[in-house]
Amino acid sequence: MKKNLSISLRLTLVMIVLCAVVYPLVIAAVGKLTPGVGKGQTEKVNGKVVGYSNVGQKFTQDKYFWGRPSAADYNAAGSAGSNKGPSNPDYLQLVQDRINSFLVHNPGIRKEDIPAEMVTASGSGLDPHISPASAFIQVKRIAAARGLAEEKIKSLVDAHTEAPLAGVFGPSKINVLQLNIALDELK
């Protein structure tokens, strides 16, 4: 018993140094070589950081593409999904309200064309992406708000559509922040 305890104490110290000190420091050192130097990749406008490439932001103005509903209100100090079950009546009412609100802000679109992800909250509350369909359905609103031709905005959406991994695996998607930055630069 005494021998086990003595070994346990000493081996624990060894493993703390190995797993909690040496290992993270090695990874932190390697991290300095990565594009975001280990602090997270950022997006800049005129040299000023306007956000993290991978972290979604709240867009409520008509002139921007909107991201998905968020249970964390896009404040990345935390992160949260709604954790609402599929049969929860309050939740289903909330989805119905989102559908109604989306139709009000995007006149002229049909309800069945609204992609599901625009009326459901993401897992992290920080989802940086929407599907191409979710972007195209907002083009009309943005064109009107900015006084730009729809075709111009559509081609911007096309240019920002990220293909599946290696062209085959997983969904196509669009980074909303990057798309909106490009939208601001559009003349």
Place this chain on the structure above:
Amino acid sequence: MTGEITGVVFTFLLTLLLAYPLGKYIARVFSGEKSFMDLMNPAERFFFRVSGIDPKEPMNWKQFLKAMLTINMLWLVYAMLLLVFQDKLPLNPDGNGGQTPDLAFNTAISFLVNCNLQHYSGESGLTYFTQLFVITFLQFVSAATGIAALAGMLNGLKHKTTQNLGNFWNLFTRSITRILLPLCIIGAVLLAFNGTPTSFDGKDTITTLQGDSVQVSRGPAAGMIAIKHLGTNGGGWFGTNSAHPLENPNYFTNILEMVMQVVIPVALLFALGFYLNRRKLARVLFGIMTLGMLCLLIPTIMAEVGGNPAIEKMGITQATGAMEGKEVRFGPAASAYWSTVTTIISTGSVNSMHDSSMPVSGLMQLLGMMINAFYGGCGVGILNYLIYIIIAVFISGLMVGRTPEFMGHKVEAREVKIAALVTLLSAFLIKGFVALAAYMVAHHPEMAWAVKPGSWLNNPSYHGFSEMLYEYTSANANNGSGFEGLGDNNVFWNVTTGIVLLLARFIPIIGPVAIIGLLANKKFIPDSPGTLRIDSWTFGIMTFAVIIVINALSFFPALTLGPLAEYFSLY
């Protein structure tokens, strides 16, 4: 949608492709044969000398378990102390407070036992110091404990008659230096290059494009995320785990993290085949476990891709499936695959919110954890499966009227009793505590705990019941995922799940190791034409049937009240 299914198939095949050579290598590590990782020899010799370990000292099953339990209890005390006093320790750039004693009790046990239930959110509930010195540390050593326990069991089976299960300290240390750590470094570097933070900087405050002021939590996360998967731990750096875009930035990292969590459990199956020189047994085990996985996976993918019927009724098409609680970059198929593997393999990390899954998926997630032996956690999955094997051996023996045998040793009353008790324990812990929690919700909704029982549930009706059932099932399986709507950071949940965690970790390790220790001590009986061949497909199917029967008898009523009732109310 095709691309998403191909993505899942590709991920599974890639896992197998990597698991086979890894299994071969792990068998070499267990037997101490030469390998390219002998470059760790000087470091290991140094560790052993500093710790006063003689790596060649033999241990019988009792000595083996004593060593394991002593060091585990030490970690429990160490982790609790650090968590309570974390606000007084360095590396706390965000100024987070200490954990309450009941939360620290739960967190320390949870990570000690490889479960990683998290009744806090990583952004606010821990400091960088405790993320590394408690969480990351325990993620390594708890996984290594499981692997070492499995190695001890294999040592007992390898020799015809033996007392020696090998040296626990040696097997434990080598599991870290030769298996977990090298793989983690590869995984963490890949994550870092895909955008997961690694630096020690605290929260950043930014003004968004639209002009809002928000903060972004960061920290040295990449290393922890690698071991959280390779060690089948599952506890996330951030609150929403691998749904968080910094914890799992893109589809590539999603594949990487799914491969990392499955590769060691599958490799250990192959390692068993190589190490015991019973490759056919490994093939049969792998086949039956894969069959089990597919039975859970296919309905899950169908349910998630099909979308929520209640939302369909509102006139929404859901071409991208059921998206509540899911991320666009993964989509429903990869989220469904993740939810299946994370529940059968006791990882418990998530890339979508399980609370928002369709009822069928919730059912499959619960079943995966209740069975807990389709691949299963690092080392312990095979130990759990062994219990089912012993019961199947016993029942088969009764059916043909012979004394049951397992690998050349007679299985007698004592071993069967241990196996039966371990099996019954799950049903007892899960259903007993769910009943208690449901009683509190129904009859004492105003109890003055941090979260009153009346506010525990985030969803009404059947789904609310599922939240409680899921929490104890996850604790019992040492899984760690949750229906996270449950208000679980209060003294009731912290203490009760803590008790379930401890019992459900160590009894299912002690049981199988004791069985093997007892069997290995008995006279070896050579195979004869009348021997029950456990490496035959017939016996594999028999074990599969035993698994289904035991779990159906134990849990069907509880599942009826939760996900099954919700299913019939929704469709």
